Amino acid sequence: MRQPFPCAVLAMLLIFALLRPAAAIEIELARSYPALRDGDARAVLHVIGTTDADTMDGLIRAYRAVHPDLALVYHQAISGDVYQAVEEAATFDGETYDLAISSAMDLQIKLVNDGHARLHRSVATARLPRWASWRERIFGFTREPAVIAYDTRAFAATPPQSRFELLNLLRSEEARFSGRIATYDPNLSGLGYLFATQDSLQSETYWRLMEVFGNLSARLSCCSGEMLDLLENGEVAVAYNVLGSYAQARRDAGAPIGIVYPEDYTLLMVRTALIPRSSDNPGDAGSFVDFLVSPEGQRVIAGEVSLAPVLPEGDEGSLIPVRLGPGLLVFLDALKRRAFLSEWQSAVTERR
């Protein structure tokens, strides 16, 4: 079963990790790839990332085919630990990694802003759209839209195409949806928190939606995978703010899941890579970054890996990319976070 994003316990650890910088970093899984060519490897590339090892496997294999003399170790960890690993390596004499991959854009941005990322300039990265890179130190390589997923068995008619339509539907048929709605709990999930905060910036509709979710006793979840499980099992009819690529993968696998890209706006996250300043092998790390955003790498991402490539940049329509930039630091602020979560809590629980 896919569990690429941190679940409840891990998310709690993330928060603790943020509060206690010296806490131990937990590597969930380390997968080694020896050099393909006989004999000793020229060098070893240590990658730490939140993307699950099975998903990364396809990308790493494709990269090794071009660089057979390179050994590679992929360390899978939750986003808080990825952040901490890079920060500690810079501040203390921690374990060093050559590349950090994370879906937590805000934490990655903080690493760059605090000077923990290394400059990498290349033809390949120059092709990235402006919202998908910052300071030539952080590079988005997959696009992750936040979509509404629904149980096709629960909707005979056309499902709601926007937040406004969803709101109206839920208000008019409370009995039908009571307890059958799922969304991220921003307390538990870093990604859920990012989606919620960005939603709150986009529209007031979000807060009304959360109030209705509270009235309907919505199921609060840690991760997209869990919400898709609930949908697949028929426990919920609608899941709000699910990662589009995961929903698409389930659907492709035959699950009765429908996907709506909300017409009013669809948030677009990027999965990012950065080279820590403490990297022992920045050359190969840069080459790996170039591969990730190269046409070849993007083709692998779209194909075997079944994620959405960040390139080519087409007509985004209602897609609103979350810009990589200092604005993301705002919701990382401890006071801001506390205030936002408290507001969110009161919206969701007010009328329960």
Place this chain on the structure above:
Amino acid sequence: MTLKREPSSLSGTTWSLRRRLLGQLLLVFAGLAVLLYLSVQAVAGRAADATQDNILGASAIAIAEQVRVVEGAVAVDLPYAALEMLGLAGEDRVFYRIAGGGGALITGYDDLPSGELPKSEDTPLFFTAQYRGDTVRVATTRRSILSGGSRQTILITVAQTREAHGALTTSIALSAAGVGGGFLALAGLLAWIAISRTLKPVHEIERALAARASDDFSALETAAPREILPLIDAINDFVERLRLTLDTSQQFIAEAAHRIRTPLAALKAQAEVSLKAGPEKTSEESLRRMLRAADETSQLTTQLLAQAMVAYRAERAERQRLSLANLARTAVRDLEVAAEMRGIDFRMDLTEDVEIQGDEIALLEAIRNLLDNAIKYGPPDDFVQVCVPTGPAPEICIIDHGPGVPRKDRDLVFERFRRGSVEPQTAGSGLGLSIVRQVMLSHRGRVRLENNEPQGLKVRLIFPPIRAAGKTTRPET
């Protein structure tokens, strides 16, 4: 016939006028361009500073407005726009710090320097600092709030690295450099054209001079701007003088040839007559005539050469301080033998220490000519007076007791080959006084002929006082 000469002939070329003008103009233009670049760079730096300060200040104030007291504790709802707006201009790193009374951190980067306390709440304080290995521009503002009955000052600090600032300054300065360079190139081109147009009259003069024949002494008729006219005038003046000199020389040569030919022909005729008559019939009288003809020819040649020498020295010779008394003594000594032959004495009345500025050789020639005349035209067994009187102007005078020169002849005797009407039998070329006049002219002096009472001629050579003679203006002919 036109002589073609290399442009750099006698005096050697200095810098080309065109290149010198262009060089100087370009130097000035380059200085102006550099000045332009520096001032634009300074202005650009200040403008970029102001831009960044404005955004930083706005960000700090936006945060300050969100400072609240919630349930007795200070709370800040960091506005999203406060940091997002800092990311719009470039990709600079952003830091912030919010601290309460006594500097206790409320939220943000604890080690960020917040500088001094700003005086007022409306105007943030700006400064530049080093933070985390980068230069940052910092804005600090403060906000007073009432918390738990006491007033607290909250310090809000926002900082941003300066990469976009530097990039902006550089790009503006580069544009300025481009404009300056373009300005320089354009100015150089225009200067080249302007200089070429300005120098056109000079080239026209050159063409006109090059095209004319070597015997063409007419004035240049080129139209020229006011600044060039003096040059044309000077050229015309010079050509005119050249023509006069050449005319004089030609006349002189023609007359000299004629004068020399006459006594030579006489000499030749005498010799032929004597040869025909045979040695026994050759009379003493005819030998004497031959001797006299040879004498005249010799003197004429000597004086012609002397005149040519004097004319040459008048222009070239160096002037030195000379004592008139010494000059007189030297000349007298040179002519003592000739005087003795006619039984003539010299009586000298010389004031010492009368000095002039002059050419010794030419002056001696002139004085000798006068003494020679006095010996020749004065009665034998007589004396010739030589004097250097005291007076306002330096003067030397020679007095004989000969027939003198009638008043009507006094201008005539100075002409070449003219002699006084009195003494046709005396050997003489008619060049002596003309040489004297030429020497005196070149010394800016005068020759005066006066009657000596009761009989004879007094010649006075009057020189300008030594100071006036120091000025080397050209004598007018």
